[in-house]
Amino acid sequence: MAQQTTLAGLRARLRLPLIAAPMFLVSGIELVSTACANGVIGAFPTVNCRTPDELDGWLREIEARLARVAEATGEAVAPVCPNLIVHRSNARLQDDLAVLLRHRPELVITSVGSPAPVIRPLHDAGAIVLADVASIRHAERAVEAGADGLVLLTAGAGGQTGWLNPFAFVRAVRSFFAGPIVLAGGISDGVALRAAEVLGCDLAYMGTKFIATRESVADDRYKAMLVDSSADDILLTSAFTGLPTSMLKPSVVAAGLDPEALPARGAIEIGSDIDIGAREARPKRWRDVWSAGHATSGVTDIPTVAALIARTVDEYRRAGQPSGAAR
Ligand SMILES: Cc1cc2nc3c(=O)[nH]c(=O)nc-3n(C[C@H](O)[C@H](O)[C@H](O)COP(=O)(O)O)c2cc1C
Known part of the structure; x- marks a missing residue:
């Protein structure tokens, strides 16, 4: 078995406890590699690539860009995180999985279904597997299946959303799961990100805010x-x-x-x-x-990914000081 990275080990390479969420027809090479270069985990659904060969090309390109950034700055970059849609309607799942196993990503997110069929091969390749879930039952099942961490889809998230209140959902899952929890839904600034940590989360997603960046491939x-x-x-x-x-x-x-x-x-x-x-x-x-x-209420302009991250770092830092959160 390959050496498995730990989430705590990865956290040391991040400027924020943040994942630029995987988004269909939004997350491309520019958004992902710029997020990683700026200390935020960059995720993308593998189905954003038209074929497994294209996926191979994307990963090569992102890895090459990040290697150049790491060499130029002398600092570690954040990990790139492919997202596998594990729903039975995804006929490319096994082919995309094979590409990932060759590239050995440190982190993989599974969505829209049980992570069970892909956990073993991903673990053997050294990846941390985060499974997205929208109910307590699915959270329990993903943990039983061997997921290393959970992405909790909560009410008001972009895309296929959860419906549970984030306060209730996180605290309920924390009562039976001590591993990494990622909060998904409604995080629009560094204040909300800090609140997610106080609630018991290790990381959070930001999706909607990254749609409105210059690097996103959205219209x-x-x-x-x-x-x-x-x-x-x-x-x-x-x-x-x-x-x-x-x-x-x-x-x-x-x-x-x-x-x-x-x-x-x-x-x-x-x-x-x-x-x-x-x-x-x-x-x-x-x-x-x-x-x-x-x-969406937090989207007021269309900055670069670097500017959005810098702004979020500032909000997050200020929110960590007594009375420092923006009103
Ligand atoms: C346009 C769009 C496409 C999405 N596509 C995916 C996807 O392919 N895979 C996935 O796991 N989540 C997908 N999501 C969900 C996001 O990863 C994330 O859960 C959500 O955006 C978090 O909520 P926020 O937008 O409030 O930050 C998508 C969301 C949006 C807005």
Whole structure:
């Protein structure tokens, strides 16, 4: 078995206890490598690459960039973290897994299903496996399956969201799990990040805030819509994906749909997720109807990834001092 990294070991290489969350059609090479170069774990779903070969190319490129940064600065960079969608609809799972095993990432996140089938090979390759979960039962099952850590999807997260209150969810999981916990949902600044640590989390995700960065591959209109929107513009619906998903209401309207009168669960035929290579005239979920979480209220501009991280570091530091949190 390869030498397994520990999360505590990785934490020493981070400027913040933060993961730039994996986001379909948003996280690309620039966002991920810039986050890692600036001391934040950079995650991306492997399905953002059109083929396993492309995934191999992305990982080579990111690794090469980070090696150059580490050499130039003499400092360790944050790890890159591929995200495997373990749902049975992902026909590429085994091929993508094979690519990851060759690259030996230090951290891998599994989502939308049980991590059980991929844990053993990833552990053998030395990776820490974080499994995302949205209920207590799924958290228990992921721990039983051997996940090293849990990503708790909570109410108001972007993408396919959780529904549990973060305070209640984190404390409930802490009562039976002492390992690494990552909070996902609603973290929009360094104050909220500090609060997540106080609550008992080791790390947190920021997704929505990273959509509106210059390096994200999201459409410019999507980024501008985030600046103009607030948490009140987030619609919780299962209509687009069959699972509860946080959608940006103005993008639903722009696609000619009535947010107040969407059909039930997964009933809207507007294209599938994984065929990202196909460019049809019909509006596609994720590509034309956009997702974001309650953290949208915290998006006020479209900075570079480095500027967003520097700002978050400052907020986080000030929030750690007595009465230092921004009001
Ligand atoms: C546009 C978009 C795409 C997403 N795609 C994925 C994905 O492919 N895999 C995944 O595990 N999570 C995905 N998520 C969820 C994020 O990783 C994360 O849980 C969420 O953004 C955290 O909440 P926040 O947006 O409030 O920070 C996505 C979220 C968004 C907004």
